[in-house]
Structures are given as C-alpha cells and as structure tokens.
Amino acid sequence: MSKSHPEQWTVQEVAERPERSLVTALREFATTQIADCGGPVAIAGPPIRHLAGGAQLCGPAVTVWTKPGDILYVLKAVDLIAAGDVLVVDGGSRPDAAVIGDIAGQALAGLGCDGLVVDGAVRDLDGLDAVGLPTFAAGAHPATGSNQGPGAINVLVQCGGVTVRPGDVIRGDASGLVVVPREHLAPVLAMTKAVADRERSWRQAIARGASLPTATGIDDLISKLAADRATARR
Numbered sequence: 001m002s003k004s005h006p007e008q009w010t011v012q013e014v015a016e017r018p019e020r021s022l023v024t025a026l027r028e029f030a031t032t033q034i035a036d037c038g039g040p041v042a043i044a045g046p047p048i049r050h051l052a053g054g055a056q057l058c059g060p061a062v063t064v065w066t067k068p069g070d071i072l073y074v075l076k077a078v079d080l081i082a083a084g085d086v087l088v089v090d091g092g093s094r095p096d097a098a099v100i101g102d103i104a105g106q107a108l109a110g111l112g113c114d115g116l117v118v119d120g121a122v123r124d125l126d127g128l129d130a131v132g133l134p135t136f137a138a139g140a141h142p143a144t145g146s147n148q149g150p151g152a153i154n155v156l157v158q159c160g161g162v163t164v165r166p167g168d169v170i171r172g173d174a175s176g177l178v179v180v181p182r183e184h185l186a187p188v189l190a191m192t193k194a195v196a197d198r199e200r201s202w203r204q205a206i207a208r209g210a211s212l213p214t215a216t217g218i219d220d221l222i223s224k225l226a227a228d229r230a231t232a233r234r
Helices: 020-027 031-035 072-080 102-110 125-131 182-207 212-216 218-233
Strands: 049-052 057-066 086-090 115-122 135-140 151-153 157-159 162-164 169-173 176-180
Touching (some): 057 072, 072 102, 115 125, 162 176
Antiparallel strands (some): 057 169, 157 162
C-alpha cells in the first residue's frame, strides 16, 4: 500500500489512445481467449472482480494513483474521460475506505465511460448498478477516507498486481480483467483470433462426435509426455 508516488500532484492528458477499431475488435474476444494467446498480456489478479453494472468493458485506460482511501484525484479524473475510456484507479488495495461511488459513477456513465476498475474499495453498488457502469474492484465499503490528496492522473499505476499505463487497453468480463499494452494491441488481436479459431475447431469436432480429449489433442499430448518420460529414464 503506497502512500506516495513519484509524480504525485500531477494531472496529465492521455498522451496516446489506440486506434478505436482495434479496441472494438478486442471487445469481441473473451478475456480467457486473450489470456491464452501467448502475447504480451497482463492478467489482473484477485481480489479484483466484477461488482456492479454490466460485466463487459473494453477501452483505453485513464489512470489515477491516489493515496489509499483518498477521493480527491479520483473525482478530478472525471474531467479527463473521453467516450470509450476505462477509469483505472490504483487505490493501494485499501479495503476500508471507498474511493468512488454512484455520483461519480453517474457522471462517468454520462460521459460514455466504458467502465471502472479500482484496486481498492468502491461504494454505492446499487447506484452503480442503476447507472449501468461496469465496475470491477477489490471490494466494497460504505465510508470514504479523505479528500486531501495526494494523487496523480495519467501516470503509471499498479492494479491487481500488474502495471497499467495511460492508453493501455483494459478488457473485462465475468472471468476477470486483462491489460494489453497499446503498442502491442494489433499483434495480440491476431494471436487471440488464432485462439478463438482453435476453440471453434474443438467445438465443431465435439459436435461431430469426437471426445473432448481427442478434439483438443489431449490424448496425443499424454502419449507424447509419457513417451518423453520413458525415454528420459533410459
């Protein structure tokens, strides 16, 4: 839980957002497929999970670092949101002081914000549900902490144990959250499409009557691993 940041008290614009068509294309894939693609993808760890609103989000990150439990810079960040953005708040994983609630959530939804991710606590889950803002967080707590700062907007942050930069693409669904560096978005899309194509072929084979181990190549893999182990023992 960090109480300081080397760029605290700064407010910056997002320097670069990825091409919108690439973000739209990424939304078509599940987080599980993106996570399996083998590309430079970061996977946010627990306890961050879907808490309110829809479970689908995908957009470039507007990042906030805040002293754990402080709301000052989180509320200011609303001014930096463009339609399609995802607000990502590094709240230091503090569980007992919410850094955002439904009033800010309603403002974000009105600006076309695609979702909210908080490494820390949120509140007003019913209100966030009502405005339909997809919200992922480490937990919920009814009270806030302080409004005195420090904080920083559009700086390097940590969320769910992974690094997020302004403009990196956040994809969330019911399975969790993945982060794709903006400069790697196109190749990650291509690799993820290959995963989706492979899964489609598995489903088609199963529909034709193949067993799951045969369709997915598990039988072949077990045979190979067993043969390799036998060779190693000689």
